[in-house]
Amino acid sequence: MNTGIKPKHQRLVLLVIALVALVGAGLLAAWALRNQANYFYLPSEIVAEAPGPDEAVRLGGMVEMGSIDTAEDGVTVQFIVGDGEARVPVSFTGIVPALFVEGSGVVAEGSMGADGTFIATNLLAKHDENYMPRELEGMSTEEVRAEIEATLE
Amino acid sequence: MIAEFGLVALWFAAALAGLQLFAGFLGLREGGEGIAVLARPAALVQALLCGLSFLMLLWLFARTDLSVALVANNSHSAKPMIFKLSGAWGNHEGSMLLWVTVMALAGGLIAFIERRLPERTMLATLGAQAFVALGFYAFLLFASNPFERLAVAPAEGNGLNPLLQDIGLAFHPPTLYFGYVGLSVAFSFVVGALLTRQVTPEFARVMRPWVLGAWVLLTLGIAAGSYWAYYELGWGGWWFWDPVENASLMPWLAATALLHSVSVLAARDALRAWTVMLGVIAFSMSMVGTFLVRSGILTSVHAFAVDPERGSFILALLALNIGGALAIFATRASTVAEGERFSILSREGGLVINNVALSAILGIVLLGTLYPLLTEAFDVRVSVGPPYFNPVGAIFLFPMLLALAIGPLLRWRQDSFARIRRPVIALAVTGVVAVIALWAITGIGILPLLGLALALMVAIGSVLPLRGRSLRRLPLSVWGMVIAHLGVAVTLFGMASDTAFQKERLVAVNVGDVVEVGPWSAQLEAVSPVAGPNWTAIEARLSLRYEGTEVAMANPQARSFWSPPTETSEVALTTRWNGQLYTALGNQAEDGRWQLRLWWKPFVTWIWYGGLLIGLGGVLALLGRVSGDIRRRVADRKIADRRADEAELAAETAS
Numbered sequence: 001m002n003t004g005i006k007p008k009h010q011r012l013v014l015l016v017i018a019l020v021a022l023v024g025a026g027l028l029a030a031w032a033l034r035n036q037a038n039y040f041y042l043p044s045e046i047v048a049e050a051p052g053p054d055e056a057v058r059l060g061g062m063v064e065m066g067s068i069d070t071a072e073d074g075v076t077v078q079f080i081v082g083d084g085e086a087r088v089p090v091s092f093t094g095i096v097p098a099l100f101v102e103g104s105g106v107v108a109e110g111s112m113g114a115d116g117t118f119i120a121t122n123l124l125a126k127h128d129e130n131y132m133p134r135e136l137e138g139m140s141t142e143e144v145r146a147e148i149e150a151t152l153e
Numbered sequence: 154m155i156a157e158f159g160l161v162a163l164w165f166a167a168a169l170a171g172l173q174l175f176a177g178f179l180g181l182r183e184g185g186e187g188i189a190v191l192a193r194p195a196a197l198v199q200a201l202l203c204g205l206s207f208l209m210l211l212w213l214f215a216r217t218d219l220s221v222a223l224v225a226n227n228s229h230s231a232k233p234m235i236f237k238l239s240g241a242w243g244n245h246e247g248s249m250l251l252w253v254t255v256m257a258l259a260g261g262l263i264a265f266i267e268r269r270l271p272e273r274t275m276l277a278t279l280g281a282q283a284f285v286a287l288g289f290y291a292f293l294l295f296a297s298n299p300f301e302r303l304a305v306a307p308a309e310g311n312g313l314n315p316l317l318q319d320i321g322l323a324f325h326p327p328t329l330y331f332g333y334v335g336l337s338v339a340f341s342f343v344v345g346a347l348l349t350r351q352v353t354p355e356f357a358r359v360m361r362p363w364v365l366g367a368w369v370l371l372t373l374g375i376a377a378g379s380y381w382a383y384y385e386l387g388w389g390g391w392w393f394w395d396p397v398e399n400a401s402l403m404p405w406l407a408a409t410a411l412l413h414s415v416s417v418l419a420a421r422d423a424l425r426a427w428t429v430m431l432g433v434i435a436f437s438m439s440m441v442g443t444f445l446v447r448s449g450i451l452t453s454v455h456a457f458a459v460d461p462e463r464g465s466f467i468l469a470l471l472a473l474n475i476g477g478a479l480a481i482f483a484t485r486a487s488t489v490a491e492g493e494r495f496s497i498l499s500r501e502g503g504l505v506i507n508n509v510a511l512s513a514i515l516g517i518v519l520l521g522t523l524y525p526l527l528t529e530a531f532d533v534r535v536s537v538g539p540p541y542f543n544p545v546g547a548i549f550l551f552p553m554l555l556a557l558a559i560g561p562l563l564r565w566r567q568d569s570f571a572r573i574r575r576p577v578i579a580l581a582v583t584g585v586v587a588v589i590a591l592w593a594i595t596g597i598g599i600l601p602l603l604g605l606a607l608a609l610m611v612a613i614g615s616v617l618p619l620r621g622r623s624l625r626r627l628p629l630s631v632w633g634m635v636i637a638h639l640g641v642a643v644t645l646f647g648m649a650s651d652t653a654f655q656k657e658r659l660v661a662v663n664v665g666d667v668v669e670v671g672p673w674s675a676q677l678e679a680v681s682p683v684a685g686p687n688w689t690a691i692e693a694r695l696s697l698r699y700e701g702t703e704v705a706m707a708n709p710q711a712r713s714f715w716s717p718p719t720e721t722s723e724v725a726l727t728t729r730w731n732g733q734l735y736t737a738l739g740n741q742a743e744d745g746r747w748q749l750r751l752w753w754k755p756f757v758t759w760i761w762y763g764g765l766l767i768g769l770g771g772v773l774a775l776l777g778r779v780s781g782d783i784r785r786r787v788a789d790r791k792i793a794d795r796r797a798d799e800a801e802l803a804a805e806t807a808s
Contacts, residue, residue, distance in 0.1 A: 029516065030550065037528075037541065038535060095737065098721070
């Protein structure tokens with residue numbers, strides 16, 4: 001296969017292959033990012049415009065006081081996440097993080113079920129005093145919490 | 154006084170870096186020989202001063218001197234000594250001091266031993282090294298002084314995040330930093346070679362040990378970090394595509410590409426401009442990684458501080474170093490003459506596929522890591538995870554693995570398909586049979602299916618270069634290649650079989666109940682409180698049976714640390730040759746039952762065994778190269794001596 005092509009041209013062929021691969025990788029990445037990125041929702045946003053049941057998203061808000069309920073099997077928890085405007089029931093099967101408590105912030109990864117319950121596959125809670133899930137961080141959880149507490153009272 | 158002494162040593166070291174910068178670059182000019190002789194001593198003394206400064210910090214942490222802000226914020230008198238010491242670099246300021254120290258030590262080492270390159274190239278290299286170092290000195294001294302005193306010393310320190318109070322922390326970040334710094338040395342060599350127009354095979358041979366060393370450390374650092382996350386976070390996964398993990402993966406991808414292209418340059422004098430470019434990219438990725446982790450721009454498990462000043466500082470350093478290097482590249486690229494030519498079907502051709510695929514994966518990981526930051530600027534919050542990285546990365550990884558299986562069989566410069574037809578057909582048949590058999594028997598997903606088949610092909614392909622060669626005479630560097638490639642196959646096998654065959658049980662049980670998962674059955678014997686030096690815990694005692702025979706106990710814990718108050722899950726790992734049983738204890742339900750998570754993970758440990766093999770391959774290659782260099786140096790000296798003798802003899806007979 002290498003007899004017919006001049007060395008100069010082979011160099012060019014390699015360069016073209018490399019460029020095509022790299023540009024292809026960039027385009028592929030851009031396309032996949034648009035489709036595969038998990039969008040972040042607040043309860044009021046997810047109620048207003050629910051994503052499809054097969055679309056992986058993240059839902060972030062405050063765990064409502066007195067809403068955590070453990071099911072019969074002992075490993076499924078149901079609770080309500082709110083942001084002061086809307087309330088979304090969430091169901092999660094697994095070991096909840098240590099700092100997952102009522103009245104605290106949480107980010108649930110999963111998808112919206114057909115019956116309006118959010119099926120979480122993973123829960124992210126504050127790891128310690130300095131750590132908070134990224135989405136809540138930017139939003140100033142203190143404000144969110146104050147707002148929610150105000151609406152609860 | 155210890156803190157002040159450390160700070161003064163650091164200031165003097167920075168001043169010497171300034172001297173090294175001037176000596177290096179002014180020495181390049183006509184008549185600059187006078188100042189040029191200062192470059193090497195400046196680098197050496199700087200290394201000593203930095204080392205001293207870092208020792209002072211260690212001493213402060215060993216004594217728990219709470220009048221120093223860094224110690225008060227990150228340490229506690231009740232901590233075990235090993236964690237007091239590792240606390241010295243388990244924080245922003247200390248880790249930056251470690252970075253600068255390692256960089257100074259590396260600069261001192263090349264100043265001391267490296268005599269093969271033309272002196273002008275060495276001067277430019279040392280100058281470039283000083284330029285990069287000065288930026289980090291400024292960052293330390295002006296924006297993150299580790300020796301800052303507190304006006305009033307607190308009675309007790311703040312402790313250290315217990316997630317990080319782990320032997321893994323003692324070695325994981327330093328290993329990665331050593332790797333990053335090795336790439337900074339490669340970067341300096343690249344700038345030196347570009348400035349003095351010396352992009353030659355000799356330059357590649359001088360740079361190669363640094364790239365190899367950096368690559369080995371990055372490999373081991375990533376493997377260790379992955380294992381740490383696996384057992385410490387209690388989520389059972391070994392790779393989360395967390396931005397901090399990506400920050401260490403990106404320099405590794407670039408270093409892997411650079412390692413292969415530098416070998417082409419050293420052996421065949423081809424891929425000159427490409428190697429130089431990769432040298433710049435590899436260090437850029439180290440800086441990007443440092444920026445992502447240290448700026449606090451990502452708030453994830455690993456990133457603790459949010460401080461925009463520091464972020465902007467690192468970003469400015471990044472722009473200055475990389476922009477500068479790219480500007481030099483742009484102006485000097487035309488002077489880098491075209492290297493030796495090669496046919497597409499050749500060892501070089503295979504390595505080009507490796508390089509292109511690694512660069513493509515690097516681009517994919519970089520885009521995926523930066524995309525959430527980009528969308529956040531437009532107030533859209535997204536996260537990017539496995540559904541993006543796994544399939545898109547695999548599109549380039551799998552062809553690269555095929556090239557890995559076949560490439561080492563090819564000859565340099567030019568080869569014919571007829572010569573390698575038999576092994577290639579054998580490999581292809583193996584792959585196809587494996588895919589069909591796995592698909593028919595197991596019905597697993599497409600990615601693990603291809604992963605298992607490719608692991609088999611790579612394993613066979615990696616040992617084929619040994620065929621027909623005398624194993625005792627084989628150079629160490631070839632052994633290194635074979636073992637590292639075999640390690641890739643082992644790691645891939647571990648990843649694919651864990652993904653395809655893992656079994657999970659999540660239950661709430663009473664004491665005395667039995668849980669079955671895969672070939673295992675576990676009986677909860679007791680749940681009791683236990684206490685450690687700075688924590689208390691609830692511990693479960695599980696007796697495990699593997700296929701009916703009692704084999705071991707597992708004691709997973711839910712730990713509570715006092716300072717700062719934090720809870721962690723300590724999983725229990727029961728290792729067999731064919732996998733691991735992963736047990737975690739959850740919470741107690743209201744009715745008194747305990748939550749247990751049991752995971753049977755077939756061959757998961759092979760992921761890290763493979764990582765160790767890859768690292769071992771790198772070490773062997775490094776030993777082979779360095780001992781070869783030493784032999785060559787001794788031989789050169791003997792030849793020179795003999796020449797001198799002969800000349801003397803000739804002079805004597807003439808007279």
